[in-house]
Amino acid sequence: MAAERRGGVTISQVAEAAGVARSSVSRAYTRPHMLSPETVERIKMAAERLGYVPNHTARALSTGRHGNVALIVPDVANPFFPPMIRAAQVEADRSDFCVFLGNSDEDPEKEDKLLGRFAGQVEGIILASPRLSDERIVAHAALRPLVLINRNVEGIPRVLIDSGTGIGEATAHLAELGHRNIVYVSGPSTSWSNKQRRAAVRKAAGERGLDLSFVSASVPSFEAGLQAVDAILAKGASAAIAFDDVTAQGILAGLAARGIGVPKDFSVVGCDDALGPLTVPALTTVSSRSVEAGKLAVSLLMEMLQSQALRDASYVLETHLIVRGTTGRAPGQ
Template sequence: MSESDAAAPVRTTARKPPATIYDVAKLTGVSPSTVSRALNKPGRLKEATERRIRDAAEQLGYRINPMARALPTGKTGTLALLVSDITNPVYFDVVRGAERVATANGLTLVFAESQESPELELATAQRLQTSVDGLFLVASRLTDEQIAELASVKPLIVANRLVEGVTAVVPDPRPGISAALDQLHQFGHRRIAYLSGPDASWMNGVRWRTLFTYAVERGMSIVEIASAAPTREGGAESLPRVLAADVTAVFAYNDLLALGLLRAARKQEVEVPAQLSIVGFDDIFGADLPTPALSTIKSPLRELGEAAAHRLLIEIDEGDEEHSPSLPTRFVSRESVADLR
């Protein structure tokens, strides 16, 4: 065999055509409409008939075509989840929670990202809306007006964001922040900083305002320090400004910033936590792996994904309005906060 022959793709077996509803009907001896009712609207036929049709469909490898199903029902059986940054581990559990609800309801969840670009997010959301039943925006960078416009087209829910007139699921940052500040205050910290996230992030503003209010209540001074990006690189690049602020502890907008700051501090031989205590947000996978392990404010991410997907299904079915579940954060104390007493 020549080198060119080896490089050429070879198809070893012919693909068989996908089974159709007519194949299932022929195998079971019922009409195609009966097969459709059994597979799309279970409970309308005798149990034995439904089971026979489902067994035949499984035997033939028949799969329901969501586009065909959408013709009579107007629904595709598909949900879309759109996040701001696919590389951020904070979204792993959110996606898993939403996927769990979608699967339990026989639906497909598609996933997309906006790369922290409001323009790309809007274009992607508008494109997805043409082929899904509902849209789930996580940490959206769109304006309130843009989100409201999208919600007027098809069912939509937002997470980590509040928009008037749009259903939202938002974790409560107050319990976790309060507990973290209590520990810092008890350990003798009086000068702290907040390493902020993107200006377009609604949650960034909530975390800063909550930290500011609670710190002042405890007699602590607090300053806000801008970061270039909500990433490890952004955290590392922020170290000189954090040190110049002359604080004993810093809260980072998210764990990625905190981990980047921690790594840069080690390289510059700044001892953490002896010289600088660091607290993150979200408790992403890997937050407990560095030395010292990162103290952080844990968000109930999987529960958020499940609650949002469940609420989106209610919106799609035009069900009765439900109160959003309580999703409190909590402080996870590890090794990155020093006792200065």
């Protein structure tokens, strides 16, 4: 009721109102079993009446526990991340933690700066698809609990999305549909995920004796996909697997512009399931598991915070092909 002007009802005010010492008020919240039930009740009543909310900052100062974690991603607006962010947020909430969000703009230096900026006010950090060097990551990890997503650094707890399994399935799927000549449209050369996807498609294509070519879309974007179409067609392929869904959509747009029907004349597979069944025809793609990754990373971090033991854990999430509407039998089959 009586909301003071500074928005600050303090523990002292509650103590006075309840006729107890400040320490008792504190304990009513942090160690209720130390107090008699009636006292706890009385304190909570008074607190309620005054609109008392414990001050996190003050608590953090004396305990060293902030109840905050940081999540740093290269680009919030990249559709791959929002579901992950959301999942992380929800999971953190379950442990009553707040989430700081950082956007590195795909820039290693900015990432480094953010890490330093957050360092003072969080208990742990989650780095998703970092662009930072291994050394810097290791350095930060030494200072405080840190979990990686989609980056494989020995000795640091990490969650890896193995898009390789899904890409393998995609290749097999295309082979079954009778495609003999396919293209992999690759993403950023520094990306761990791209290396993994490229290797997976090569392996699977080799096993099935498919003709495989590569076309590079160095930046994964709609534009890049659009511009890759000529190169793809020049290879004589009847199907393409793209680094991600956005690139795949660019390829689809380019094919449509040339009057090439999908999936009748050409098949396209995306990766990451960033768009869901939203498009027409719905994109055949590889599931991303980004939701699980976000959730798992947070719960991993929570565990690390509880038991200071920072064991070297590496969780791998396998992916699978989601067949929708952009793949079909090879022409002439």
